[in-house]
Amino acid sequence: MNLPQHVRLVEVGPRDGLQNEKQPISVADKVRLVDDLSAAGLGYIEVGSFVSPKWVPQMAGSAEVFAQIARKPGVTYAALAPNLRGFEAALESKVEEVAVFAAASEAFSQKNINCSIAESLERFVPVLDAAKQRGVRVRGYVSCVLGCPYEGAVAPEQVASVARELFAMGCYEVSLGDTIGVGTAGATRKMFEVVGRDVPRDKLAGHFHDTYGQAVANVYASLLEGISVFDSSVAGLGGCPYAKGATGNVASEDMLYLLNGLGIDTGIDLDKLIAAGRRICQVLGRDNGSRVAKARQA
Numbered sequence: 001m002n003l004p005q006h007v008r009l010v011e012v013g014p015r016d017g018l019q020n021e022k023q024p025i026s027v028a029d030k031v032r033l034v035d036d037l038s039a040a041g042l043g044y045i046e047v048g049s050f051v052s053p054k055w056v057p058q059m060a061g062s063a064e065v066f067a068q069i070a071r072k073p074g075v076t077y078a079a080l081a082p083n084l085r086g087f088e089a090a091l092e093s094k095v096e097e098v099a100v101f102a103a104a105s106e107a108f109s110q111k112n113i114n115c116s117i118a119e120s121l122e123r124f125v126p127v128l129d130a131a132k133q134r135g136v137r138v139r140g141y142v143s144c145v146l147g148c149p150y151e152g153a154v155a156p157e158q159v160a161s162v163a164r165e166l167f168a169m170g171c172y173e174v175s176l177g178d179t180i181g182v183g184t185a186g187a188t189r190k191m192f193e194v195v196g197r198d199v200p201r202d203k204l205a206g207h208f209h210d211t212y213g214q215a216v217a218n219v220y221a222s223l224l225e226g227i228s229v230f231d232s233s234v235a236g237l238g239g240c241p242y243a244k245g246a247t248g249n250v251a252s253e254d255m256l257y258l259l260n261g262l263g264i265d266t267g268i269d270l271d272k273l274i275a276a277g278r279r280i281c282q283v284l285g286r287d288n289g290s291r292v293a294k295a296r297q298a
């Protein structure tokens, strides 16, 4: 199969990356990260979440972050909203797009958003309705598409059924998350093959964590399946508060290096991206999760 000519990167570092950090991170540092990322050429940045601060304390300052970022024309600044309350709060912060998030595993759904998969989908209906009325696009996430920290294996058919529901209720795109990074290239291809029967492939995105070091391979496997939108996190920041031991997303720098090598243009400046990753790692006092950034430092 021919590889896609164009790939869109969804930078989730400020949200998925930072949500798991235990230490306080100042609003100024979060704002600097978002602005560094837009300056590097990222066109879509997930800035924060409008969720319960008791569940994910690190995202509590999202409204302040949105108020202080320097919005660059042409860049989409998005946020997670698990319910109508989160959606309204996001709109007050002039969020341009929101994302609702479901799971393919019942146990993860309970741990992450305290309800069953079916209840979560019901909860999203008013969000989608309100978004439609206000002209706001909604992205959908499905977690645990290649494995669950509580239930183990997850059938691709189960992923397809949740993705289909999200798409049918109006999500313009559904991002499929390997939350704990256990997926392999073979399992990834199979999963997209099955989900692609229910949701058009150009409406699907890949969201890979790198726990087992397979994320770049899984991105490539997805490209072979015709997937052209990928979530990634600068410096491979992150983990998941409800998936113990899971590491961050595929590093945006490593993803870009792969795409550059395939001749797929994204308009992103690798050097600026590496600089953005180094800066936030210094702030956090953590190791840089990007192999490319490390190689460039050596």
Ligand SMILES: CC(C)(COP(=O)([O-])OP(=O)([O-])OC[C@H]1O[C@@H](n2cnc3c(N)ncnc32)[C@H](O)[C@@H]1OP(=O)([O-])[O-])[C@@H](O)C(=O)NCCC(=O)NCCSC(=O)C[C@@](C)(O)CC(=O)[O-]
Pocket: 016, 019, 049, 050, 051, 052, 053, 054, 055, 056, 080, 082, 083, 085, 086, 087, 089, 101, 112, 113, 114, 115, 141, 142, 143, 144, 177, 178, 179, 207, 240, 241
């Ligand atoms: C969904 C709920 C709220 C249900 O939580 P709940 O306890 O079932 O709901 P509730 O309605 O009883 O509310 C509980 C408390 O939260 C408040 N509350 C209720 N809604 C909001 C809101 N929007 N904003 C702020 N506060 C809110 C509400 O007012 C109440 O406050 P209290 O009375 O206890 O003081 C909760 O479980 C929650 O916030 N979960 C967030 C989980 C989360 O953010 N997880 C990480 C993101 S998902 C992810 O990382 C995976 C992904 C997307 O990256 C893909 C992948 O890799 O798999």
